[in-house]
Amino acid sequence: xxxxxxxxxxxxxxxxxxxxxxxxxxxxxxxxxxxxxxxxxxxxxxxxxxxxxxxxxxxxxxxxxxxxxxxxxxxxxxxxxxxxxxxxxxxxxxxxxxxxxxxxxxxxxxxxxxxxxxxxxxxxxxxxxxxxxxxxxxxxxxxxxxxxxxxxxxxxxxxxxxxxxxxxxxxxxxxxxxxxxxxxxxxxxxxxxxxxxxxxxxxxxxxxxxxxxxxxxxxxxxxxxxxxxxxxxxxxxxxxxxxxxxxxxxxxxxxxxxxxxxxxxxxxxxxxxxxxxxxxxxxxxxxxxxxxxxxxxxxxxxxxxxxxxxxxxxxxxxxxxxxxxxxxxxxxxxxxxxxxxxxxxxxxxxxxxxxxxxxxxxxxxxxxxxxxxxxxxxxxxxxxxxxxxxxxxxxxxxxxxxxxxxxxxxxxxxxxxxxxxxxxxxxxxxxxxxxxxxxxxxxxxxxxxxx
Amino acid sequence: xxxxxxxxxxxxxxxxxxxxxxxxxxxxxxxxxxxxxxxxxxxxxxxxxxxxxxxxxxxxxxxxxxxxxxxxxxxxxxxxxxxxxxxxxxxxxxxxxxxxxxxxxxxxxxxxxxxxxxxxxxxxxxxxxxxxxxxxxxxxxxxxxxxxxxxxxxxxxxxxxxxxxxxxxxxxxxxxxxxxxxxxxxxxxxxxxxxxxxxxxxxxxxxxxxxxxxxxxxxxxxxxxxxxxxxxxxxxxxxxxxxxxxxxxxxxxxxxxxxxxxxxxxxxxxxxxxxxxxxxxxxxxxxxxxxxxxxx
Numbered sequence: 001x002x003x004x005x006x007x008x009x010x011x012x013x014x015x016x017x018x019x020x021x022x023x024x025x026x027x028x029x030x031x032x033x034x035x036x037x038x039x040x041x042x043x044x045x046x047x048x049x050x051x052x053x054x055x056x057x058x059x060x061x062x063x064x065x066x067x068x069x070x071x072x073x074x075x076x077x078x079x080x081x082x083x084x085x086x087x088x089x090x091x092x093x094x095x096x097x098x099x100x101x102x103x104x105x106x107x108x109x110x111x112x113x114x115x116x117x118x119x120x121x122x123x124x125x126x127x128x129x130x131x132x133x134x135x136x137x138x139x140x141x142x143x144x145x146x147x148x149x150x151x152x153x154x155x156x157x158x159x160x161x162x163x164x165x166x167x168x169x170x171x172x173x174x175x176x177x178x179x180x181x182x183x184x185x186x187x188x189x190x191x192x193x194x195x196x197x198x199x200x201x202x203x204x205x206x207x208x209x210x211x212x213x214x215x216x217x218x219x220x221x222x223x224x225x226x227x228x229x230x231x232x233x234x235x236x237x238x239x240x241x242x243x244x245x246x247x248x249x250x251x252x253x254x255x256x257x258x259x260x261x262x263x264x265x266x267x268x269x270x271x272x273x274x275x276x277x278x279x280x281x282x283x284x285x286x287x288x289x290x291x292x293x294x295x296x297x298x299x300x301x302x303x304x305x306x307x308x309x310x311x312x313x314x315x316x317x318x319x320x321x322x323x324x325x326x327x328x329x330x331x332x333x334x335x336x337x338x339x340x341x342x343x344x345x346x347x348x349x350x351x352x353x354x355x356x357x358x359x360x361x362x363x364x365x366x367x368x369x370x371x372x373x374x375x376x377x378x379x380x381x382x383x384x385x386x387x388x389x390x391x392x393x394x395x396x397x398x399x400x401x402x403x404x405x406x407x408x409x410x411x412x413x414x415x416x417x418x419x420x421x422x423x424x425x426x427x428x429x430x431x432x433x434x435x436x437x438x439x440x441x442x443x444x445x446x447x448x449x450x451x
Numbered sequence: 452x453x454x455x456x457x458x459x460x461x462x463x464x465x466x467x468x469x470x471x472x473x474x475x476x477x478x479x480x481x482x483x484x485x486x487x488x489x490x491x492x493x494x495x496x497x498x499x500x501x502x503x504x505x506x507x508x509x510x511x512x513x514x515x516x517x518x519x520x521x522x523x524x525x526x527x528x529x530x531x532x533x534x535x536x537x538x539x540x541x542x543x544x545x546x547x548x549x550x551x552x553x554x555x556x557x558x559x560x561x562x563x564x565x566x567x568x569x570x571x572x573x574x575x576x577x578x579x580x581x582x583x584x585x586x587x588x589x590x591x592x593x594x595x596x597x598x599x600x601x602x603x604x605x606x607x608x609x610x611x612x613x614x615x616x617x618x619x620x621x622x623x624x625x626x627x628x629x630x631x632x633x634x635x636x637x638x639x640x641x642x643x644x645x646x647x648x649x650x651x652x653x654x655x656x657x658x659x660x661x662x663x664x665x666x667x668x669x670x671x672x673x674x675x676x677x678x679x680x681x682x683x684x685x686x687x688x689x690x691x692x693x694x695x696x697x698x699x700x701x702x703x704x705x706x707x708x709x710x711x712x713x714x715x716x717x718x719x720x721x722x723x724x725x726x727x728x729x730x731x732x733x734x735x736x737x738x739x740x741x742x743x744x745x746x747x
Contacts, residue, residue: 006531008495008502011468013530034528036465037565048705052692056561059469059597090652108475116499132499133491143479150679157687158678159476160469161597164689166705171651171688175746181681280567360688361652447467 007436009113011060012446014411016435017289018426025435028426030411035278035291038451042401047073047368047393050401051163054389057403058448059160060108063101063152064382065403067094068389070165073368075376076393077167082366089358090169092350093155095249096182098380099347100152101159103189104145105383106306106340109443110197111141114333115220117437118227127223137196137220144192151185151351154178167368169361179354186348193341197221205341210320211334221337228330237329237438239425243308244297244409246270246379246386251339251346254379255312256302262312267377269298270388272404276413291450294412294420295404303327303421304385304409305442307335315342327425329441336443368396382406384443407449410442456490457513457611460506461552462542463495464535465528465562465571466519469597470553471496477600478680485604488611489514503531506542511585514607515546520555520562520571527568536577543578548610550591551575552603557592557622558697575622588615592622596694601676602627621697623670631719632691633666635674636683642667645733646741651688654745658690660714663706665693667718 001020006013012034019027038057042050054069055062077084111130116138119127129137149159155174156162164171174182190202198205199219208214214222228234241258246265248254255262273294276287294301302308307327310318318335325331375392385406392400414420419427422442429435463471471494474482485491492509493501506512522528523536530538543549551574554560558573565571575590593602606624609616617625633639641648641657648656658664666674669691673683685691692704708715717726 006503009497009499011496012463013495034465036467036562037527037567040567041561041564046703049700049702052700052704053561056467056469056596059467059472062467062469104476108472112497120499132497133486139483139486142475142482146476146479146482146679149476150681153679153682155682155687157682157684157689158673160472161694162684162687162689163692163705164684164687166651169652173652173654173688175654359652361650363650 003432005432007439007444010440010444010446011448014444014446016426016439018432018435023430025427025429028423028435029289029413030420030423030439031290032292032411032446032450033290034446035450036447039401039403040280042398045398047391047396047398048166050391050398051166054403055161055163057451058445060105060445061101061382061384061387061448062160063098064380064387065389066163066165067098068378068380068387069391070094070167071378071380072376072389072391073167075378076368076371076374076391077364077366079374079376080371084168084364085362086169087358087360087362089355090360092354093170093172093174093360094165096347096350096354097152097156097164099343099350100148102383103340103343103347104149106336106343107141107145107148110220110333110337111138113440113443114437115224117433117440118224118231118233121231121433122227127227130223140192140196144189144196147185148189151182154182154185166361168364169359171361173360174354174356176356179351179356182351183348186344186351190344190348193344197337198341202341202345208317210317210324221334224333225330231434233329233434233437234325235328236429236434237332237425237441238327239303239421240301241327242300242302243311244302244304244386245309245312245381246304246388247381249381250350251313251342252309252381253313256297257308257311265297267379267388270404271296272402272408273415275415290413292412293408294415295409301414301418301421302409304406305332305336306339306385307332308385309381310335310338329438332441368393371396373399384445384448385409403451405445405448405451407442407445411444411449454488456488458490458492458509458511459514459516459607460492460509460512460542461494461516461518462530462539464517464519464521464530464539464556466553466555468496468518470518473597474600474603476679477604481601481604485607489607509545511547512542512545514548514550514610515543516550516552516603517556517574518552520559521574521577522568522571524568524570539574539577543583545585546583547585547587548591549574549578549583549586550593550606552593553598554594554596554694554699557594560596561700564700589618590622591616591618591624593627594621594623594695595671596699599673599676599678627672628670628695630670630672630675631667632669632671632673632685633718634672636666636685638685641741643733644736644738644741645730653688655741658685658688659707661707662690663692663704664690666691668716669693669696671695
């Protein structure tokens with residue numbers, strides 16, 4: 001039997017085509033049929049305009065694209081031996097900005113995209129609070145997200161779609177009271193996380209070793225774990241269990257893991273294939289079914305995202321859960337919430353480290369126009385995983401702009417007999433509702449996937 | 452008292468979902484009031500109860516909101532197997548009010564720059580208003596990339612309460628777009644006395660002279676209502692890029708185009724020669740206070 005279904009509520013739309021045998025999915029295709037052509041749009045545009053364009057690739061992870069653009073342009077200066085000096089203040093404000101965006105994204109993803117669906121699988125009335133629009137917890141989640149993002153607007157001017165980072169630093173110059181205000185908003189987020197999400201103080205949470213530590217608690221994570229165990233999500237959603245993180249920051253280490261050994265990454269081994277993907281201006285072949293390409297490292301597929309980051313950075317709770325439940329929906333979603341908790345904690349500390357007496361921006365001595373032809377590359381950790389930008393300029397005009405988004409790693413089609421990451425995770429599911437939840441555990445962003 | 456709750460249907464076409472996330476970042480108590488006062492019937496990423504099929508079966512929609520640009524080209528874009536244009540032509544006939552949310556839905560915006568698909572437009576360019584029998588007033592364009600959440604809330608609440616709103620020549624609510632982004636900017640005094648920002652990264656100085664700021668030529672009230680309740684781009688140090696106007700995005704948005712050292716575009720409605728005279732006079736004043744750091 002073959003079924004075809006439209007998947008909504010995934011930041012855009014996808015089609016899921018499944019083959020069924022004995023009430024289990026034996027083969028699946030995830031089709032992204034919409035294409036916006038950002039890499040084509042960016043061609044022949046002035047280099048600095050990319051700071052305005054790339055955040056608009058995605059309305060939820062625009063700061064990740066902005067940081068990737070700023071750093072790719074800075075990498076061009078490095079490539080011609082004229083590296084720019086970026087003050088610690090500017091570096092911190094960029095990382096804090098991106099962290100806040102990830103915090104906002106994680107909260108919304110859990111309350112808007114995960115909990116309403118997983119709660120529906122249970123008849124227990126106590127889970128009605130996670131219902132979309134009406135549910136008390138759903139509303140609290142949106143409330144917390146919009147309060148968190150204010151901390152970013154304080155120094156970035158607004159969110160979404162600000163371009164406050166640029167080669168040489170950042171555009172804003174916050175006061176001490178601005179810093180304090182940012183701290184206050186993060187404290188409110190921390191309070192929400194303790195009260196609503198964990199149901200315990202963060203200091204206690206950092207001592208948790210496995211899911212049994214949530215047994216006596218009454219937070220949303222305890223509800224999530226119960227619902228997962230009731231519906232077999234500790235066994236469902238497993239993929240290759242090979243993980244990649246392309247860049248590092250205060251919380252994340254870069255690297256890749258297959259089975260157990262952590263190894264380093266070399267960006268030159270990342271490539272994008274389009275064997276099963278649609279191509280511009282070419283008639284479609286039978287095997288082509290999606291606009292998403294396939295990202296590979298050294299010719300192999302890897303999962304990217306919060307679970308990969310937790311494993312490579314060796315975060316205890318997730319490491320222990322992973323030993324027991326591997327890369328299941330349960331572990332993947334918990335890794336993301338664990339990341340949220342750590343990010344709020346660490347971002348508060350980073351805010352305090354900002355030395356307002358430093359410069360925000362040091363103008364480059366050399367104009368991009370004077371560099372001639374050069375290529376720059378950058379990788380940043382976005383909410384959904386590793387994001388790569390590669391730009392080639394000719395006298396400061398963009399000749400080529402490649403973007404590999406996290407969702408291309410996770411949601412692109414497989415090639416050469418090998419399934420893509422999410423494709424493999426879906427196979428084995430015994431209902432469409434569960435297949436959707438497995439798909440959502442990767443935080444599907446169709447707009448990023450096809451950009 | 453139980454009130455009638457008008458039905459909202461929000462559709463997405465070619466978009467980055469930025470307007471959705473702008474709405475989700477609105478003031479929480481205002482957002483709650485919206486959810487309590489309207490029947491949020493359908494949004495592809497927020498609601499769970501109804502499907503697009505249910506939308507197509509509706510007889511009447513009070514408020515049809517569209518996020519994103521439209522195209523008839525199914526090769527690049529479709530919604531549940533329909534071309535965007537076909538779907539919107541069907542659904543728009545049911546609507547009492549149609550609101551294009553954002554510059555993409557209004558004019559095609561950033562997505563219209565994808566030249567390989569030559570058919571990317573704003574919603575108003577594909578609908579035939581004579582066929583829209585239920586429509587109570589012309590299509591409303593809430594331009595901006597993204598839209599400020601308050602613009603959505605104020606428009607919806609005003610239409611619910613008063614039934615009609617005044618629109619400018621471009622179909623935008625006059626209440627939002629009568630003024631300029633410039634109004635309320637904390638850098639206005641620097642603008643008046645022609646003191647330019649030393650570079651990016653400073654609280655001091657106006658971004659109009661070097662950094663490309665379009666505040667004096669862009670219709671919006673960003674600096675009067677503030678984003679995320681706390682700030683705006685120009686207050687923080689990022690130039691206005693004119694995202695509410697039909698010609699967004701332009702080239703070289705982060706620098707000011709000049710002829711012989713003079714900005715080639717001057718503030719809206721001012722004669723260029725008169726502007727240069729005023730500039731000359733203003734620059735003769737040496738105001739210490741404005742040439743120093745604000746906090747020393």
